[in-house]
Amino acid sequence: MVRIHTKIKGSTLLVGIIALSAWVCLICKYRSLVGIIALEEIEDSETQVIALKGSKTKDISLKGSKTKDVALKDSEVQDQSVETDKKYKKYEKYIPADVEDYIMNNFKELNYDEEHDANKAKGCKIWESLNATNQENYDKLQGYVKDLEDYNKAISDFTSPFPDVMEVMHERGDTLDGWSSVCEKLQLHPDGIEALFPSKQISLTSAGYVEPLLTPMRHHEFCKDARKTLMRMDYMVHDFESMCMKLKPKSRRVLIDMGASLSFHGTGAPIVSLLNLYEKFGFNFDHIYAFEVTAQDPTEVYTKLLPKKYFPSYHWINTGVSPDKNDKMNPLYSILDNFNEDDLVIVKLDIDTGSIEVPLAKQLLEDDIVNKIVDHFYFEHHVKMSEIARWWQQSMQGSIQSSFELMNGLRKKGVASHFWF
Numbered sequence: 001m002v003r004i005h006t007k008i009k010g011s012t013l014l015v016g017i018i019a020l021s022a023w024v025c026l027i028c029k030y031r032s033l034v035g036i037i038a039l040e041e042i043e044d045s046e047t048q049v050i051a052l053k054g055s056k057t058k059d060i061s062l063k064g065s066k067t068k069d070v071a072l073k074d075s076e077v078q079d080q081s082v083e084t085d086k087k088y089k090k091y092e093k094y095i096p097a098d099v100e101d102y103i104m105n106n107f108k109e110l111n112y113d114e115e116h117d118a119n120k121a122k123g124c125k126i127w128e129s130l131n132a133t134n135q136e137n138y139d140k141l142q143g144y145v146k147d148l149e150d151y152n153k154a155i156s157d158f159t160s161p162f163p164d165v166m167e168v169m170h171e172r173g174d175t176l177d178g179w180s181s182v183c184e185k186l187q188l189h190p191d192g193i194e195a196l197f198p199s200k201q202i203s204l205t206s207a208g209y210v211e212p213l214l215t216p217m218r219h220h221e222f223c224k225d226a227r228k229t230l231m232r233m234d235y236m237v238h239d240f241e242s243m244c245m246k247l248k249p250k251s252r253r254v255l256i257d258m259g260a261s262l263s264f265h266g267t268g269a270p271i272v273s274l275l276n277l278y279e280k281f282g283f284n285f286d287h288i289y290a291f292e293v294t295a296q297d298p299t300e301v302y303t304k305l306l307p308k309k310y311f312p313s314y315h316w317i318n319t320g321v322s323p324d325k326n327d328k329m330n331p332l333y334s335i336l337d338n339f340n341e342d343d344l345v346i347v348k349l350d351i352d353t354g355s356i357e358v359p360l361a362k363q364l365l366e367d368d369i370v371n372k373i374v375d376h377f378y379f380e381h382h383v384k385m386s387e388i389a390r391w392w393q394q395s396m397q398g399s400i401q402s403s404f405e406l407m408n409g410l411r412k413k414g415v416a417s418h419f420w421f
Contacts, residue, residue: 017219166251183245256346347377
């Protein structure tokens with residue numbers, strides 16, 4: 001019984017072992033299957049991770065593409081800016097016309113270095129005699145005369161498409177395209193102002209094109225009929241398109257007038273003619289600071305002499321100016337301290353007192369903080385010159401050379417200087 005029982009138990013054990021083995025195999029297969037599934041899931045997961053990484057790579061590529069697009073846009077903006085700079089002639093270096101350069105290099109030969117005897121310094125001889133210079137320079141002067149006539153005709157025929165350039169700019173927004181589209185409407189010629197001067201006798205400043213500095217330091221017709229043309233201002237050249245491109249959304253337009261009498265020349269005050277010229281091109285001044293030492297009833301100034309349209313911006317300051325930098329009556333410091341390079345600042349100086357006006361002009365030349373703010377400077381410099389002696393008389397000081405060096409130096413500093421009248 002025992003043996004049978006043992007057999008039975010052994011059989012049972014064997015069966016149990018077989019059954020257990022089967023279960024183990026099933027478990028192993030299951031685990032193997034689970035492992036395969038898990039591995040597949042892991043692989044799928046890794047694939048997803050890889051795919052995700054790929055997606056990120058694509059995102060990075062996309063970002064890279066966007067960066068390239070941004071870089072391309074920046075490059076396009078830079079290219080556009082360069083083209084705009086070329087178009088609007090934003091040169092730091094002053095480029096004088098040949099006829100101006102001739103005078104700057106021949107002061108002694110022209111007797112423009114004469115400091116004592118005005119009769120020896122004849123400003124008109126470059127216009128009247130071929131022998132005063134040379135054939136080439138004389139021909140260039142004659143070409144310039146014709147070009148100046150064409151320029152003045154273009155000025156006369158011009159009609160501004162808008163009354164105030166700043167108002168239109170604010171409507172267009174602070175974009176290069178919006179800005180340039182406004183300023184282009186101030187063109188006197190489709191190819192720019194220089195196209196009106198085929199003689200190429202026009203000087204280039206950082207503020208745009210201007211007339212060459214020439215004697216007799218006013219209109220050349222003065223040499224033919226001094227009395228009739230003494231107060232003509234149409235020898236000056238203004239590049240309003242380039243002036244427009246220098247404006248910013250918050251720019252202020254400022255005129256400082258030193259020697260601001262409105263009655264000295266009757267109803268046709270030269271400064272009013274200048275204001276009208278700027279206004280014709282949409283430049284309406286926000287502030288006009290008028291200094292005049294001769295006592296005058298403000299009632300007469302505002303009711304009889306000053307056009308009503310200037311009332312909101314006109315500041316009548318009935319006192320003289322001072323060359324002392326610390327004096328508040330020196331507007332180059334007391335007033336200009338309130339403005340900056342983004343503003344359009346015009347300064348006119350004509351007080352017929354050399355001991356005051358010459359130091360002021362030299363401050364403008366020598367002080368780079370001041371000259372960086374001033375865009376245009378108009379100055380009647382009373383120097384020794386025979387043709388104008390009967391008007392300037394005892395107020396004449398210094399030589400023609402000294403005046404040219406001053407005005408040419410200002411242009412090199414970025415100030416578009418003009419001989420006033």
